[in-house]
Amino acid sequence: xxxxxxxxxxxxxxxxxxxxxxxxxxxxxxxxxxxxxxxxxxxxxxxxxxxxxxxxxxxxxxxxxxxxxxxxxxxxxxxxxxxxxxxxxxxxxxxxxxxxxxxxxxxxxxxxxxxxxxxxxxxxxxxxxxxxxxxxxxxxxxxxxxxxxxxxxxxxxxxxxxxxxxxxxxxxxxxxxxxxxxxxxxxxxxxxxxxxxxxxxxxxxxxxxxxxxxxxxxxxxxxxxxxxxxxxxxxxxxxxxxxxxxxxxxxxxxxxxxxxxxxxxxxxxxxxxxxxxxxxxxxxxxxxxxxxxxxxxxxxxxxxxxxxxxxxxxxxxxxx
Numbered sequence: 001x002x003x004x005x006x007x008x009x010x011x012x013x014x015x016x017x018x019x020x021x022x023x024x025x026x027x028x029x030x031x032x033x034x035x036x037x038x039x040x041x042x043x044x045x046x047x048x049x050x051x052x053x054x055x056x057x058x059x060x061x062x063x064x065x066x067x068x069x070x071x072x073x074x075x076x077x078x079x080x081x082x083x084x085x086x087x088x089x090x091x092x093x094x095x096x097x098x099x100x101x102x103x104x105x106x107x108x109x110x111x112x113x114x115x116x117x118x119x120x121x122x123x124x125x126x127x128x129x130x131x132x133x134x135x136x137x138x139x140x141x142x143x144x145x146x147x148x149x150x151x152x153x154x155x156x157x158x159x160x161x162x163x164x165x166x167x168x169x170x171x172x173x174x175x176x177x178x179x180x181x182x183x184x185x186x187x188x189x190x191x192x193x194x195x196x197x198x199x200x201x202x203x204x205x206x207x208x209x210x211x212x213x214x215x216x217x218x219x220x221x222x223x224x225x226x227x228x229x230x231x232x233x234x235x236x237x238x239x240x241x242x243x244x245x246x247x248x249x250x251x252x253x254x255x256x257x258x259x260x261x262x263x264x265x266x267x268x269x270x271x272x273x274x275x276x277x278x279x280x281x282x283x284x285x286x287x288x289x290x291x292x293x294x295x296x297x298x299x300x301x302x303x304x305x306x307x308x309x310x311x312x313x314x315x316x317x318x319x320x
Contacts, residue, residue, distance in 0.1 A: 038304050039320050045297040046317055052290060053119065055089035056080075059297075061305055062312030064099030064107070064129045071314060073110050078318050080114050090115040092137075093294075095302065098128025098149070101209045108136040108216065118220070122146045123298035125267060128163075131255065132209055136216040138223060143285040143294075147267035151209050151255040163264040164202035171199060210252045217248035221280075230278055251277050 049057045056079045062068065076090075090111055111118050120126070120137040127149035134140050134148060142148075152163045174191045177183040183191070222244045228234035254260070254277055261268075273279045284290045305313045 038300070042297065042301055042304075042315065043317060043320065045293065045300070046315065048293055049091065049093075049297065050317065052293065053089065053091050054087065055091045055117075055119065056087050056115075057091040057093065057316070059093045059095075059301060059313070059315040061095045061302070061310070061314070064096055064103050064133065065312075066100065066103055068312060068314075069103055069106055072107055075314050075316055075319055076110055076114055079316055082318075088116040089119065090117070091119045091121060093121045093123065093298065094126045094130060094134065095122075095124050095298075096126050096130035096133075098130050101129050101132055101205060101212060104129045104133040104136075105208075105212055107133065108212075111136075121294065122148065123294055124302070125149070127265065127267075128152055129209075132213055132216075135213050136220055138220050139282050140221075140279075141282045141284055142270045142273075143283065143291060144270060147269055148273060149268060150258065150261040150264065150266055151213060151252070152258060152264045164205045166258065166264060169258050206256065210256055213252045213255070214245070214248040217251060218244045222248065225280075247278075251279060 046057055046059070058075060058079070060072070079090075080086075092111075117138045118136065119139045119141065120134040121141040122134065123143070123146060125147040126134050127147070128151065131148040132151050152166070171191065171194060174183060174187050177187060178191070218241075222239075225239050225244065228237050228239055258264075270281050270283055270285075273281050284294065301313070301315060
């Protein structure tokens with residue numbers, strides 16, 4: 001398409017785009033044409049990704065929330081109705097700050113009912129329950145700027161989702177002070193005011209998150225892990241089922257160690273995932289075909305989401 005410079009903005013075909021990648025607001029017929037053009041571009045790029053992976057590809061942006069379970073299910077079922085493709089591989093491009101581990105579990109039930117293989121691509125970040133969701137994948141694709149996060153489960157406290165481990169760690173700290181006789185009066189009042197039922201829910205959420213992660217790693221992520229590749233003294237030797245379980249437990253323990261990560265929002269990059277957790281990640285940073293395709297698709301669709309102030313956005317070849 002032709003390009004025309006216009007005082008800091010330039011025209012690409014029929015819509016205006018700022019070099020800083022912020023869209024100029026449009027109205028009326030221009031807005032309709034603008035949306036149609038964006039939809040066409042994104043569908044084209046999505047089609048290229050489906051061809052690249054020989055898979056159905058969906059884009060998921062937003063919280064992992066109970067309200068999204070039915071739309072997610074319908075999106076997957078709609079793809080599987082097309083008998084002409086009947087692919088057995090699903091690729092999920094995931095952008096999420098986290099949410100409910102229980103809903104992530106149901107989403108895994110849905111994807112695994114329909115697909116033999118599930119790959120996750122994290123162009124930006126998939127935190128908390130998003131990280132847990134990714135651990136159900138046969139493969140996880142990231143580049144050098146992508147991030148996962150600690151698996152600190154989010155629990156609804158009646159008003160909002162709160163990170164469970166922060167509460168549990170603080171209560172444990174106060175209990176330890178009480179054991180050694182250093183608890184202050186103010187801290188005693190804080191400890192006394194804790195809702196035991198909510199603390200029980202936090203503990204249950206923590207245990208569920210770890211259980212799911214261990215199960216999915218062994219069942220899916222480690223499915224094709226047959227020989228040791230990094231363990232000194234074991235390289236080339238067969239991997240046993242017991243070793244897979246032990247490795248999954250260690251990864252779950254490390255990702256759930258709130259004292260190590262210090263922050264629920266800590267972003268864990270590919271180098272740490274590989275070196276500290278020894279977790280296999282597919283790095284597309286230098287893939288001359290895949291990296292620019294994913295970047296152009298993800299940047300365009302997330303800018304479109306920001307322009308329209310969407311909190312949630314799902315995209316497939318059948319839904320926009």
